[in-house]
Amino acid sequence: MGKVTGFLEIERQEPRYEPASDRVRHFGEFTIPMSEAAVVDQASRCMDCGVPYCHGDTGCPVHNQIPDWNDLVYQQDWEEAARNLHSTNNFPEFTGRICPAPCEEACTLNLEDTPVAIKTVEQSIADKAIRNGWIKPQPPQAKTGKTVAIVGSGPAGLAAAQQLARAGHDVHVYEREPKAGGLLRYGIPDFKMEKDHIDFRVEQMEAEGVTFHYNENIGVSRPLSDLQAAHDAVLLCGGSEHPRDVEAAGVELGGVHYAMPFLVQQNRRLGGEDVSHEEPLVAAGKHVVVVGGGDTASDCIGTAFRQGAIAVTQLDVRPQPPELEDKLTNWPNWAVKMRTSSSQSEGAIREFSAGTMEIIGNSLGRVIGVKVARVDRKRQPIPGTEFIIKADLVLMAIGFAHPVHEGMLTELDAQFDKRGNLFADTFSYQTSQKGVYAAGDMRRGQSLVVWAIREGRQAARAIDLDLMGKTDLPA
Numbered sequence: 001m002g003k004v005t006g007f008l009e010i011e012r013q014e015p016r017y018e019p020a021s022d023r024v025r026h027f028g029e030f031t032i033p034m035s036e037a038a039v040v041d042q043a044s045r046c047m048d049c050g051v052p053y054c055h056g057d058t059g060c061p062v063h064n065q066i067p068d069w070n071d072l073v074y075q076q077d078w079e080e081a082a083r084n085l086h087s088t089n090n091f092p093e094f095t096g097r098i099c100p101a102p103c104e105e106a107c108t109l110n111l112e113d114t115p116v117a118i119k120t121v122e123q124s125i126a127d128k129a130i131r132n133g134w135i136k137p138q139p140p141q142a143k144t145g146k147t148v149a150i151v152g153s154g155p156a157g158l159a160a161a162q163q164l165a166r167a168g169h170d171v172h173v174y175e176r177e178p179k180a181g182g183l184l185r186y187g188i189p190d191f192k193m194e195k196d197h198i199d200f201r202v203e204q205m206e207a208e209g210v211t212f213h214y215n216e217n218i219g220v221s222r223p224l225s226d227l228q229a230a231h232d233a234v235l236l237c238g239g240s241e242h243p244r245d246v247e248a249a250g251v252e253l254g255g256v257h258y259a260m261p262f263l264v265q266q267n268r269r270l271g272g273e274d275v276s277h278e279e280p281l282v283a284a285g286k287h288v289v290v291v292g293g294g295d296t297a298s299d300c301i302g303t304a305f306r307q308g309a310i311a312v313t314q315l316d317v318r319p320q321p322p323e324l325e326d327k328l329t330n331w332p333n334w335a336v337k338m339r340t341s342s343s344q345s346e347g348a349i350r351e352f353s354a355g356t357m358e359i360i361g362n363s364l365g366r367v368i369g370v371k372v373a374r375v376d377r378k379r380q381p382i383p384g385t386e387f388i389i390k391a392d393l394v395l396m397a398i399g400f401a402h403p404v405h406e407g408m409l410t411e412l413d414a415q416f417d418k419r420g421n422l423f424a425d426t427f428s429y430q431t432s433q434k435g436v437y438a439a440g441d442m443r444r445g446q447s448l449v450v451w452a453i454r455e456g457r458q459a460a461r462a463i464d465l466d467l468m469g470k471t472d473l474p475a
Contacts, residue, residue: 006044012114020346024305027190039124042117046070049108053332059106061454062089082129090159096123097193099450106332137207140168146467149231151218154182155449156440157237159456165208167464174216186264189299219408233463240400240441250359255367259296259397284308287390289370291315291356292397300395302343313349320352355381403442421445429459
């Protein structure tokens with residue numbers, strides 16, 4: 001598998017970034033691609049380990065056959081590597097850019113903190129395949145006569161739509177926004193993934209028979225019952241968009257916003273959409289405080305710097321993690337350890353064990369600061385540790401509780417799980433209402449893009465099986 005002694009001879013290498021001083025001046029991707037020879041070297045490091053955890057549930061939710069395509073790249077059979085990669089993942093150019101790579105955490109070489117650069121190899125395969133024209137539409141040889149409606153065109157909806165269209169069904173995707181992509185387009189900044197990657201896949205899927213309906217907010221612009229009446233099956237992939245409650249006084253002040261409106265507006269602006277009717281959410285010339293420690297908080301930091309923020313401080317209620325994990329108790333699972341994103345490395349001030357006590361405003365009702373206290377392991381404030389951070393803009397990036405219930409889901413009257421997500425099991429993906437299915441964050445709660453792709457693929461298989469009595473779609 002790969003070069004037998006590759007992991008001994010070749011050091012781990014990752015792509016370099018443009019200097020922070022340069023990349024904060026634009027919103028484009030800033031990763032400097034590695035040479036093809038360097039990628040081949042990295043693929044050759046994949047060792048013939050006994051149990052490759054990288055492509056099990058622990059390492060890769062879509063079960064990418066990582067050792068296989070690493071070996072194919074080492075043999076320089078890039079086209080076959082692309083075929084293999086696409087057999088499990090509809091959109092590897094997405095995951096190669098924005099997945100946090102649990103596969104690398106699960107890599108056997110991570111026991112020595114030198115995992116194979118799997119994510120780099122994956123993106124290189126996908127980009128080369130697109131660049132060389134190997135990725136072509138795959139329309140079905142015959143139509144089934146069945147129609148399927150999919151609500152939401154995020155990664156789960158797109159994956160399901162492509163799989164069902166290739167199985168011969170007439171697939172209609174209903175999207176609330178003017179363009180497809182969901183969180184991929186409107187939540188993830190361009191500096192992490194430019195949107196022409198989504199446009200390429202939409203064109204491919206249209207050529208495969210998928211019909212996209214934009215500006216369709218099901219449950220608002222039209223009732224869900226219309227889709228149920230017109231289609232043999234309905235798959236709901238609307239995401240998880242109800243933000244967690246902010247337990248701090250002052251959230252009503254001017255200049256305090258949830259993270260997603262801030263990110264979405266910037267993505268609309270870059271995408272040429274009209275945002276003139278919205279309140280401008282811009283960090284230029286401001287002291288910015290981002291509350292939250294996850295990927296969305298990191299995206300807010302990078303966006304704020306590119307908009308011209310004076311300073312950005314990130315508040316994370318969790319304690320500062322160790323630099324390295326204990327391999328004997330963590331591997332091959334995702335480890336809690338100190339991680340610094342590209343956005344954080346652009347100059348963010350990071351405060352750990354920092355509880356947001358109160359947002360302070362002036363007499364005009366505008367935010368001027370955030371009162372913070374150190375917290376203990378139970379996240380309780382420690383008396384006497386309070387301090388105030390100057391703030392002109394506060395962004396709440398504390399995650400999402402569950403999908404929005406008002407509108408479509410209220411009309412559906414289906415069962416929710418204890419967290420407020422739409423209930424459906426991971427075999428049938430069917431809700432408590434017959435003929436209506438759910439996948440992605442709407443079903444499992446906020447999660448990774450790679451999990452959404454997996455759920456979309458599996459839901460497509462379940463729907464095909466229900467409609468046809470059999471299915472050739474992969475599990």
